[in-house]
Amino acid sequence: MNIILVSNSTTKTRNIPLPFALLGIGLLSLLPALLLWVLIVPHGMHQHKEAPLHPYFAHAGEQVHIDALAQQLGEIGAKVLRLDALGARLSSLAGLKGSDADVLPPGQGGPMVDARTMSGPELAYRIDALAQSIALNSDKLSMLEAMLLQQRLKASTLPSTMPTDVAYNSSSYGWRVDPFSGKVAFHEGLDFVAGTGTPVYASAAGIVTAAEQTPDYGRIVKINHGAGLETRYAHASQLLVKAGDRVERGQMIARVGSTGRSTGAHLHFEVRLNGAALDPRKFLQSAK
Known part of the structure; x- marks a missing residue:
């Protein structure tokens, strides 16, 4: 079967085999889908380029690492609170007032360096090192507290107070x-x-x-x-x-x-x- 096309200007006819006609109709039917792809896909790619994810967090499975880091930060926060309480007890044992026990932050400086973003594994390593340092200092302060308590106990049990108000x-x-x-x-x-x-x-x-x-x-x-x-x-x-x-x-x-x-x-x-x-x-x- 053929399709006959007639031109008004030339009154000529042209025979088109049916298979080619079907192909043309198929292409015309795909045209809206192609236009939709041209409009949407580049827009999505553009948004993706505007907010790229770090390769370490690029996959959904990396959420597990994020949760682990958040838990470590929570544990560090709790340890810092315990250190603050321990520091307050040590200040009290040492007879320091609040203002005497305050420690000013050390001076810092140096040349300007380019900032860079730490990778996930590097950030996890830094957090773990900080947690270990806090734990070590907590142990040292606990030992110091025990020593101060022992000294205070010895001082309180040393008979150095006059047994009566009469000095003679x-x-x-x-x-x-x-x-x-x-x-x-x-x-x-x-x-x-x-x-x-x-x-x-x-x-x-x-x-x-x-x-x-x-x-x-x-x-x-x-x-x-x-x-x-x-x-x-x-x-x-x-x-x-x-x-x-x-x-x-x-x-x-x-x-x-x-x-x-x-x-x-x-x-x-x-x-x-x-x-x-x-x-x-x-x-x-x-x-x-």
Whole structure:
């Protein structure tokens, strides 16, 4: 079968085989689709060029890496908050005020260099290195906190506070003439002359091991400060604590009296290490 085309101007006819006619009609039917492709595809390609994705994040599967980095950043933020809290505790232990503990950022400078975008793997490596550095510094600060706490504990249990408000002592540590026998004898403490009822204070924090009446010491309080260190407060008129009590430095534990082997109202104060008497003045002077 043929298709006959007639020209008005020349009144001539032209035979076109059917297969070629079908081909022409097919091309005409594809023309709208071709126009649509020409209009849309370049526009999409243009938008793609305007906002290119980094090759590391170009595939949908890389979302897993982004989520992992976000989680690492969250963990680092939590560690920084813990470091801030630890720094505040260290400042408090060191006796620093808020303004004293503030650290100004260090000065920085240098020549201008061209900026570049880090790749995903490089960014992940930097984040991991930062997290390790924070963890290491956190461990160091924790050790420093433990050392400061230990020093504060030692300071609080060192008998350096005056056991009474009276500074004068009538009999010092060392050899003296015993007021009862008249013979030379070693005096193992300090005697503070004070009126009956004058407050007696714990020279340091500790645990009361005895609050009792004895023939020589009269009413006495013994406080264990740890590491073999002990203080004794003798000849009291009244005991205000009992064995097992936890006392703080400066806490009132008794009142001055003249009980036991005593010639008058006073406080007899001793410091002992593993049972051996030490000169209390060396401890009291350390507080000055």
